[in-house]
Amino acid sequence: MNLANRNLVTIDDLSNGEIEALFSLTDEMANFPNEQSGLCQGKIMASLFFEPSTRTRLSFEAAMLRLGGRIISAIDVGATSLAKGESIADMARVIGSYADIIVIRHPWEGAARVVADYAGVPVINAGDGSHEHPTQTLCDLYTIRKKRQTIKGLRIALWGDLKHGRTVHSLIYALARFGATILFSNSPGLEMPEHVLRKLATEYAYKLIDVKTLDAEVKRGLFPLHAMYVTPVSPHQLAMLPDIPEISIQIKGNIETLKKHGIDALLHYNVSENELELKLKRAEIDTLYMMRLQKERQTSTEEVQELKRNYPVVDKKLLEGKVFKKTLVMHPLPRVDELAHDVDADPRSMYFKQAAYGMPIRMALLAFLLGAKKIIIPEKQDSFVRKIDYPVYKRDSGVKCPNIKCVSNQETEVRYIKPEFKIVSREPLTLRCIYCDHELHPQYIASSDWHEGKLESKKYHSADSHFARKIKPENLIIFASEKGAQSQGFKPSIYARQ
Numbered sequence: 001m002n003l004a005n006r007n008l009v010t011i012d013d014l015s016n017g018e019i020e021a022l023f024s025l026t027d028e029m030a031n032f033p034n035e036q037s038g039l040c041q042g043k044i045m046a047s048l049f050f051e052p053s054t055r056t057r058l059s060f061e062a063a064m065l066r067l068g069g070r071i072i073s074a075i076d077v078g079a080t081s082l083a084k085g086e087s088i089a090d091m092a093r094v095i096g097s098y099a100d101i102i103v104i105r106h107p108w109e110g111a112a113r114v115v116a117d118y119a120g121v122p123v124i125n126a127g128d129g130s131h132e133h134p135t136q137t138l139c140d141l142y143t144i145r146k147k148r149q150t151i152k153g154l155r156i157a158l159w160g161d162l163k164h165g166r167t168v169h170s171l172i173y174a175l176a177r178f179g180a181t182i183l184f185s186n187s188p189g190l191e192m193p194e195h196v197l198r199k200l201a202t203e204y205a206y207k208l209i210d211v212k213t214l215d216a217e218v219k220r221g222l223f224p225l226h227a228m229y230v231t232p233v234s235p236h237q238l239a240m241l242p243d244i245p246e247i248s249i250q251i252k253g254n255i256e257t258l259k260k261h262g263i264d265a266l267l268h269y270n271v272s273e274n275e276l277e278l279k280l281k282r283a284e285i286d287t288l289y290m291m292r293l294q295k296e297r298q299t300s301t302e303e304v305q306e307l308k309r310n311y312p313v314v315d316k317k318l319l320e321g322k323v324f325k326k327t328l329v330m331h332p333l334p335r336v337d338e339l340a341h342d343v344d345a346d347p348r349s350m351y352f353k354q355a356a357y358g359m360p361i362r363m364a365l366l367a368f369l370l371g372a373k374k375i376i377i378p379e380k381q382d383s384f385v386r387k388i389d390y391p392v393y394k395r396d397s398g399v400k401c402p403n404i405k406c407v408s409n410q411e412t413e414v415r416y417i418k419p420e421f422k423i424v425s426r427e428p429l430t431l432r433c434i435y436c437d438h439e440l441h442p443q444y445i446a447s448s449d450w451h452e453g454k455l456e457s458k459k460y461h462s463a464d465s466h467f468a469r470k471i472k473p474e475n476l477i478i479f480a481s482e483k484g485a486q487s488q489g490f491k492p493s494i495y496a497r498q
């Protein structure tokens, strides 16, 4: 695998081996930042930031300058032709003919994917709405690795606004791939989105354990959490995680002991049943990753005030707790009220280090994507996330992504973007938007195989009916509503009401 000319839209665009190689080059960039000015001479980076940024924009720009390259930039939609109604695809085509690489932050979820589809040069997602922020994840992983040498087996707690925090969405996938135990506690009303949880279960083979189901003794040892993820859940899934080569299932004997803790099918790598119990009882948290309330994603100031009232705070007093004795305190920044200034001088505080690592990490990333540095990782020794070849649905039958922030729903983009989904489940029918990952559960479907050319048999059925499940993916016609089916000339079948 070679990183040159690739895009980084989601953290899953990089394999684990590539992330490791990137970190090795980051070490070199951090140690000798002033000796890299020949690497990207003559190259131009377009820096497009249509949402506020301090760290990501300025560290990318500093990185490119230190590599000897140059920058063109736009930091205000109003100062670009997007304000005149130009599509981001047209903008991408044009800027792709001026620059060698594009870094984009945009409020629409999936915007970076569209820019990557049209630019013709490598594109880096610097944050697309609440969706993903993969280069922040590189900073986070690198920081943890520097302090703990490994990610595998660490207990990493994610805290705060897990609904809108794009950094935690990218981070949670990466933590899963590197084998961490993930514990999370959202602020009330700011839960981890369903589609993220599903992806963890299906693509990453993680099992969700609701802390409420654990027995009192185990619960006492846990930081106040709602859920935890543990790896992986069944032997066939273990085989799909080749980057954890020493996996062995050693849970033998009395599975009832596990069931006592509400765990039916928990298998953890390289731990015996006793060790597993100890792990669950172990009190320490290796890393506490705090998120700010993303108030720019809320619709009203009243909503913000309500969410603020219950928002957790990390301060000196909290960190006196036994569970936090050796905890790395992390935050992608900027912070507001959720992370007190009285912990800044604490040696456990990592957030300014995370921000500082941004520059050498982005130097390494730019050098790789621009082909100035090469890595070749034999495919056999590497691993991406588990790839599932879900059937794709892209018929024009009126089904739209339910996420109003999705790029596929924007007035300037609907002229050329056709909604496209992965069919991630048939029971219940679940479509995942290819741009923003949000899911929908359409209720009515038909088959092109049975009705084509025969108007009298244009029948729609309930998506839950046993009959509907027999329709091959390539023949599926999916409707946004019953009305939508009828407006397209379909009539209800006897299976429309099941």
Ligand code: CP
Pocket (backbone or CB within 6 Å): 052, 053, 054, 055, 056, 057, 127, 133, 136, 332, 333, 334
């Ligand atoms: N962490 C992060 O993305 O910071 P900025 O918004 O300042 O770029």
